[in-house]
Amino acid sequence: MLQKSSFDWGYRTVPQKQACLGLDDQVSIWPMGKILGGTAMLNNMIYVRGHPDDFARWFRDTCNYDYSIDILPYFEKLENNGTNKHKGSVPISDLPYKSNVSDYFLQAGICLGFGISDGVNAEPGFSSPKITIQKGQRWTPYHQLAKNRKRNLAIVTNAFVEKVLLRDNFEAYGVKYTHMEEPIFAKAKKGVILSAGVIGTPKILMLSGIGPKQHLEKMKIKPKLDLPVGDNLQDHVTTGLDLLTFDYSPNIGIRQMLSPWSMLNYFLRSRGPWTTVGCESIGFFNTAKEIVPELQFMIFPLGVTIDDGYYLSSLTGIGERLWKKYFAKIDKPSFTILPIVLHPKSRGTVRLKNNNPRTPPLINPNYLSDSYDIDILIQGIEMIKEFINTPPMHRLGVKLNPIKFPGCEKFEFDTRPYWECYVRHFTLTAYHPIGTCKMGEVVETDFKVKGTRKLYVVDGSILPDLPSGNPNGAIMMMAERAAEIIKHHCWKTQRKCCAAEVFQKECQC
Numbered sequence: 461m462l463q464k465s466s467f468d469w470g471y472r473t474v475p476q477k478q479a480c481l482g483l484d485d486q487v488s489i490w491p492m493g494k495i496l497g498g499t500a501m502l503n504n505m506i507y508v509r510g511h512p513d514d515f516a517r518w519f520r521d522t523c524n525y526d527y528s529i530d531i532l533p534y535f536e537k538l539e540n541n542g543t544n545k546h547k548g549s550v551p552i553s554d555l556p557y558k559s560n561v562s563d564y565f566l567q568a569g570i571c572l573g574f575g576i577s578d579g580v581n582a583e584p585g586f587s588s589p590k591i592t593i594q595k596g597q598r599w600t601p602y603h604q605l606a607k608n609r610k611r612n613l614a615i616v617t618n619a620f621v622e623k624v625l626l627r628d629n630f631e632a633y634g635v636k637y638t639h640m641e642e643p644i645f646a647k648a649k650k651g652v653i654l655s656a657g658v659i660g661t662p663k664i665l666m667l668s669g670i671g672p673k674q675h676l677e678k679m680k681i682k683p684k685l686d687l688p689v690g691d692n693l694q695d696h697v698t699t700g701l702d703l704l705t706f707d708y709s710p711n712i713g714i715r716q717m718l719s720p721w722s723m724l725n726y727f728l729r730s731r732g733p734w735t736t737v738g739c740e741s742i743g744f745f746n747t748a749k750e751i752v753p754e755l756q757f758m759i760f761p762l763g764v765t766i767d768d769g770y771y772l773s774s775l776t777g778i779g780e781r782l783w784k785k786y787f788a789k790i791d792k793p794s795f796t797i798l799p800i801v802l803h804p805k806s807r808g809t810v811r812l813k814n815n816n817p818r819t820p821p822l823i824n825p826n827y828l829s830d831s832y833d834i835d836i837l838i839q840g841i842e843m844i845k846e847f848i849n850t851p852p853m854h855r856l857g858v859k860l861n862p863i864k865f866p867g868c869e870k871f872e873f874d875t876r877p878y879w880e881c882y883v884r885h886f887t888l889t890a891y892h893p894i895g896t897c898k899m900g901e902v903v904e905t906d907f908k909v910k911g912t913r914k915l916y917v918v919d920g921s922i923l924p925d926l927p928s929g930n931p932n933g934a935i936m937m938m939a940e941r942a943a944e945i946i947k948h949h950c951w952k953t954q955r956k957c958c959a960a961e962v963f964q965k966e967c968q969c
Contacts, residue, residue, distance in 0.1 A: 799840020
């Protein structure tokens with residue numbers, strides 16, 4: 461509910477040529493947290509590690525050294541699931557609240573022959589998601605920072621970083637930022653770490669003269685290092701809001717949210733509807749002869765029509781015309797299964813619009829530019845049709861929403877041409893962008909920006925490819941690795957170490 465508020469950067473993509481055709485201005489709305497805790501204050505809080513082969517591919521493709529790397533210890537180091545084995549800083553918990561239809565989703569998965577997975581690893585099957593909630597309240601990495609706040613930590617809010625300060629030998633010695641409209645220079649001795657996110661970090665680097673040479677020259681910025689900053693933009697693309705309807709009304713909605721009982725239950729017991737994360741089941745599937753899952757389901761027992769178009773529709777770019785022609789005509793309770801393309805082939809860019817730091821950058825995810833992404837989405841819709849054709853879903857009276865999507869009226873409903881038109885018109889972000897400062901091309905495996913000294917990037921922008929699942933956990937895992945590597949690199953040995961060997965406390969590269 462903080463999206464589109466003063467705590468959101470309020471990013472929007474450029475108009476998409478092959479996707480988002482039914483959304484306002486053909487753009488996708490990308491919320492990002494402008495608040496302590498970052499986008500973790502706006503997300504669904506779902507914690508998934510991903511698949512082991514995701515990370516094996518990352519480091520095999522990005523490190524010049526021949527080694528295999530085990531990232532499991534880093535996940536285990538950060539996780540706290542209430543057991544003696546995992547006592548990290550990140551609380552990993554079960555859903556504190558589920559609707560009265562939640563178990564039907566898992567039963568439907570069993571009817572299709574899928575097992576119940578552990579909810580943490582991206583294994584084929586269905587599960588209730590694990591989430592980063594502590595005592596009914598949202599948890600972000602900032603909560604841990606504040607809990608263990610040290611005397612040498614200074615937190616400055618209302619600060620806007622404009623660029624990194626670099627010496628002639630490309631050594632980072634600080635940043636320039638404005639605070640209350642006053643320019644300030646923060647000096648650094650040991651290093652500068654950028655964690656401004658998938659959009660903010662490439663923007664700052666390019667404003668600092670690090671990025672594609674021709675683009676920087678066009679923006680009238682003196683190029684210092686020619687690197688593919690802003691390339692390789694990827695996002696989990698999805699579709700399908702309110703694609704399904706119930707004959708049965710679940711016990712979650714506006715009435716439950718506005719109930720005084722719900723408020724008291726939350727503040728007195730940290731329980732009840734106010735602790736819901738919306739998504740009550742997840743599933744992972746291999747659609748071909750692949751080890752790594754290609755498709756994910758996120759199942760919500762509600763749809764965007766839950767508030768009659770008052771607020772939620774605007775968060776996804778649903779305009780008044782689309783609302784009236786499609787969503788307002790849905791006369792039954794709706795719910796949503798989002799089919800998510802886990803490893804999309806489409807690639808986009810982040811570019812500067814001009815050299816003014818205050819100008820939002822140009823974000824082009826280039827959605828559905830590769831036909832593979834369309835194929836996986838349509839396979840996901842076909843799986844949804846199988847899913848709702850199970851006894852548990854029959855008991856709830858679940859059906860496909862028969863209303864044709866505006867712009868696709870000329871196609872016969874429930875045919876391949878119709879669904880391709882549907883996904884091109886109703887293309888949605890799963891809010892999982894990564895990759896704009898790709899490890900191996902922009903940053904080294906020790907998180908240092910190539911060609912620089914003492915300048916590091918630690919956020920989702922460094923991920924070479926999307927993990928199998930919500931990237932929340934993978935980004936925190938990489939941050940855990942980065943903390944260890946940067947300390948080892950900058951404070952101890954002062955020697956360049958292969959990232960894989962730091963965990964073994966040896967440096968032989």
